[in-house]
Amino acid sequence: MDKGDNYEVKDISLAKQGQMNLEIAESNMGALMKVRERFAKELPFKGIRIGLALHVTKETGILVRTLITGGAEVAITGCNPLSTQDDIAASLAEEGVNIWAYKGETNDDYYRYLKNVIEFRPEITIDDGCDLVSEIHKNYEDLIPEIIGGCEETTTGIIRLRAMEKDNALKYPIIAVNDNKTKHLVDNYYGTGQSTVDGIIRATNILFSGKTVVVIGYGDCGKGFALRSKGLGANVIVTEVDNFCALQAAYDGFRVMKMEDAAALGDIFCTLTGNKHVIRTEHINKMKDGAILANSGHFDIEIDVKGLREMSSSERRVRPFLDEYIVNGKKIFLCGEGRLVNLAAAEGHPSEVMSTSFCGQSLACEYLVKNRGNMKNEVILLPEEIDDNISGLQLDAMKICIDELTPEQIEYLNSWQEGT
Numbered sequence: 001m002d003k004g005d006n007y008e009v010k011d012i013s014l015a016k017q018g019q020m021n022l023e024i025a026e027s028n029m030g031a032l033m034k035v036r037e038r039f040a041k042e043l044p045f046k047g048i049r050i051g052l053a054l055h056v057t058k059e060t061g062i063l064v065r066t067l068i069t070g071g072a073e074v075a076i077t078g079c080n081p082l083s084t085q086d087d088i089a090a091s092l093a094e095e096g097v098n099i100w101a102y103k104g105e106t107n108d109d110y111y112r113y114l115k116n117v118i119e120f121r122p123e124i125t126i127d128d129g130c131d132l133v134s135e136i137h138k139n140y141e142d143l144i145p146e147i148i149g150g151c152e153e154t155t156t157g158i159i160r161l162r163a164m165e166k167d168n169a170l171k172y173p174i175i176a177v178n179d180n181k182t183k184h185l186v187d188n189y190y191g192t193g194q195s196t197v198d199g200i201i202r203a204t205n206i207l208f209s210g211k212t213v214v215v216i217g218y219g220d221c222g223k224g225f226a227l228r229s230k231g232l233g234a235n236v237i238v239t240e241v242d243n244f245c246a247l248q249a250a251y252d253g254f255r256v257m258k259m260e261d262a263a264a265l266g267d268i269f270c271t272l273t274g275n276k277h278v279i280r281t282e283h284i285n286k287m288k289d290g291a292i293l294a295n296s297g298h299f300d301i302e303i304d305v306k307g308l309r310e311m312s313s314s315e316r317r318v319r320p321f322l323d324e325y326i327v328n329g330k331k332i333f334l335c336g337e338g339r340l341v342n343l344a345a346a347e348g349h350p351s352e353v354m355s356t357s358f359c360g361q362s363l364a365c366e367y368l369v370k371n372r373g374n375m376k377n378e379v380i381l382l383p384e385e386i387d388d389n390i391s392g393l394q395l396d397a398m399k400i401c402i403d404e405l406t407p408e409q410i411e412y413l414n415s416w417q418e419g420t
């Protein structure tokens with residue numbers, strides 16, 4: 001491990017490679033660059049400390065630079081032990097950012113680094129999965145009065161925050177960036193759809209065409225992954241616990257069934273639920289020889305990996321992000337140790353996707369500062385016009401122009417008198 005006053009990273013000599021990756025990311029993040037240009041003039045975060053626990057990827061590096069351009073002091077760590085890109089961590093360290101992160105963190109290091117970010121005394125927290133907020137509430141309540149608010153990136157984090165809100169345990173306001181329309185559409189649906197396929201392919205190099213892919217959970221992430229798998233020629237089966245989502249999967253043309261029935265049919269299984277143990281040992285017992293298991297939900301709880309380990313007679317790493325378990329003489333493969341496969345075995349979402357997500361984070365931070373002291377300790381949605389502005393910024397970046405309502409149309413839409 002390389003250590004300095006402002007960092008702990010795997011290998012500082014990777015900084016040059018990181019700079020090149022950051023350059024490529026920047027060129028694909030036009031919408032966020034527009035926000036950065038404005039921040040450079042307006043300095044909305046002048047003197048404000050922002051603490052982040054996000055996947056340390058090249059796109060997050062561009063968000064960090066955007067916040068710093070806006071005047072912020074920043075400290076960052078990862079939000080998952082397997083998702084840090086070590087070249088990016090090295091680059092940010094060399095740029096002087098306070099950063100503690102490496103790919104393959106131990107549990108102790110993961111929490112030690114979170115502690116470093118908390119001891120930086122952030123006035124705004126940016127989380128992906130709610131670990132930072134949770135640690136602050138559990139162990140650093142005395143710091144809470146200084147905190148303006150926080151932003152949360154993912155569905156699992158929002159679920160935890162809403163549980164805190166319900167228990168009256170939430171002590172500062174949090175913006176649910178995840179719940180922006182733009183975030184759900186571009187990140188969870190298109191982004192996770194593509195990058196989950198990417199992660200499974202990089203881990204296994206398997207051909208999707210002709211395979212039976214079992215998609216567990218048909219929320220936004222599951223829908224995106226099912227669509228991309230179908231596009232690659234796979235036969236898709238969906239399992240769900242929600243009537244409405246199951247109905248949509250059926251009407252989208254997928255077979256919908258119970259997991260106990262899908263278990264014997266699938267070649268590739270992917271969990272995208274945010275829920276615990278949706279693949280259990282009784283399912284694994286029924287699987288075919290060669291079945292591949294992956295998770296793209298936030299935490300590594302969706303597949304019962306401990307159960308898999310206990311039921312298998314042997315275990316070995318056959319490729320960098322692929323473990324083979326022998327269960328009743330059959331091979332069962334697990335991608336990325338059951339951690340979110342698109343970040344563990346690939347690079348997460350493409351930069352263009354994260355551009356819209358991180359426009360959401362940057363504008364949410366600006367909203368927190370502008371509304372300081374006037375927000376309740378609740379999970380808050382960003383106003384629709386900010387979300388709409390993000391769509392506009394992304395359309396501009398894609399050089400797409402759209403029509404405007406004519407005065408006659410505006411009048412028509414605001415009136416009730418005119419009928420057939």
Ligand SMILES: NC(=O)c1ccc[n+]([C@@H]2O[C@H](COP(=O)([O-])OP(=O)(O)OC[C@H]3O[C@@H](n4cnc5c(N)ncnc54)[C@H](O)[C@@H]3O)[C@@H](O)[C@H]2O)c1
Binds near residue numbers: 156242274
């Ligand atoms: N990999 C990534 O880059 C990435 C990106 C965004 C979100 N996420 C994570 O992915 C997960 C899903 O996010 P989402 O936005 O799609 O959430 P969502 O709430 O829209 O969808 C989850 C779906 O899973 C279903 N489900 C729950 N338990 C189930 C079970 N036992 N069996 C079958 N289905 C079940 C729910 O009914 C729901 O329809 C979350 O953990 C989220 O944080 C990951």
